[in-house]
Amino acid sequence: MSPRDVVEQYEPNFLAWTEQFVEWQSRIGFDSAWLGDYQFEIKFDWDSAGDTIEFGDFEGMPKWDRRMQIPQQSVRDAIISMVSVQGDTEFGSVEQQWHLLDTAPTEYDRKSALRIMCEEQRHGWQMAYILCNYFGEHGVREAQKLIERNSSANPVRAETDRPRLLGSFNEPITHWLDFFCFTHFIDRDGKYQLKMLSTSSFKPLAASMGPMLKEESFHLGTGANGLRRIVKQGVIPISLLQKYINKWVSTGLDLFGVDESTSAQWAYVYGIKGRFDERESSEPADREHLNEESRGLYYAELKAEMKRINAARSGGELELFIPSDKFHRSVGMYHNLKYDLHGEPFEGSDEDWEAYLESTLPSAEDEAQLQEFFKEEWIQYREWKE
């Protein structure tokens, strides 16, 4: 096994899947000609994957290279489930975003978005490859489902289509402000998930994460920098931008899953999904609060990133902020509870609460106003460099 591998020959299971993948592209509205000379590749970084299991009840044992080495069916099932969810998000984001290519503010943004979509599809390929190559019939069925579901947010959708597995990947991404928020907030959650899998006891999964994380850093940079360019241009009012941040932060926080999660705990026990800072941390894991801990690190990172975005403001402009992690949550201990943007309990009737949400989250009126701003030079120009 060389330290880094690009797989050159595919097994029949996966080859058959790639043919269906081309049909998926056409069914969801993604023109494969947009890919240009981009080639999907299956990449492994065996070097960064490690040889021995790093945490959990199997710690110290050799990492598993093949399905038959995995000691229990429940562990196999958990790995299949994680790979399937990861793959589902990769294809889901392309379904949500491809329609934006026609309205890109600059050629630079169009090409950056296209690169992101190519790489998200490659990540989906990587997950499908793991399912098809390592998990027999069960894996092949799950790989098939990755290209059968279709995001509810995709403009091209049949009545019989089933949605994507996670809420954020069914949220409409109507315009480029949503796109930059998505790549900044939701792809950042993706980075956390990938890093947590990079120490996995299942070696092909751990080895997949290095190349994926390298690509993901460009996606996050596109989001953070897009928001910075918008702030710098100063056309879209900060108060309007804040509403979109409120919307996407709460969605991003929900993606970390429920508090006191037993499935996160089992994944840790099996060694298949670690903490975000598994290799860096010297503290023992709090196995009962794994999702909360990752969410906390993500939240702190959002706040630090927002300082960088705010630095682009002209003097006298309001400051953007990350809303409280209690605000507008659909998952976890604050699920459906009424807290304001600053984390204070909301005092008032249900009607007052609805009015508050209307004033803090994007409304139909805000969307219309935004369309007017889009007619101006609303984002700092940047040239695409060949």
Added chain:
Amino acid sequence: MQAYALLNIDREQLRPFFERVPELFEAHHNSEQQNPDGYEELLYRVYRPYNRQMLDMIDEWMGLEQRNWGIEVEREVMLMLYAIRYPDTLLLESLSDESVIDLQRLSGYLHFMKHTYTIWDEDTRQGLEKLGIMIPKTERADPFIYGAYISAIELLKNLAPFHSFMEHDVPRQRLFQAALAAYGREE
């Protein structure tokens, strides 16, 4: 021959450098001397059609003296900047002596107009040397030496593990060049 030499690089020797790329980048790129805000401005303010003022802005950020080129030489350099495609460097051979003697300046123009080309810098060259990648010292825009320099940085970019990469908006060639420069300066 060049590709063979690069592929035979000692990966173990790279490991300590890769571990420190973000920290080294911060130390170099975000130093007052490097004027990171000025660098960021140039990413946005240099675009087609290129003009003399853009070259001046790059010279200023790089701390270089004013160019002393005639109109013909400047035109020749501009044409090269339009025509060149990464990773080609042979086009540098088409330049006349007046410009070809200043690799650092030319590499700056190439970097801000293409991003994939890397700024030539002595500290960076020494950083590569510490990693076992020997690039001859020069001030002339020798296409083979500069070609080896950009190929070496491209190779490092490909071999680096994910934790060497940052999410911020700096071309990856700059990330590695700046980290190498800090590394090259260390005792």
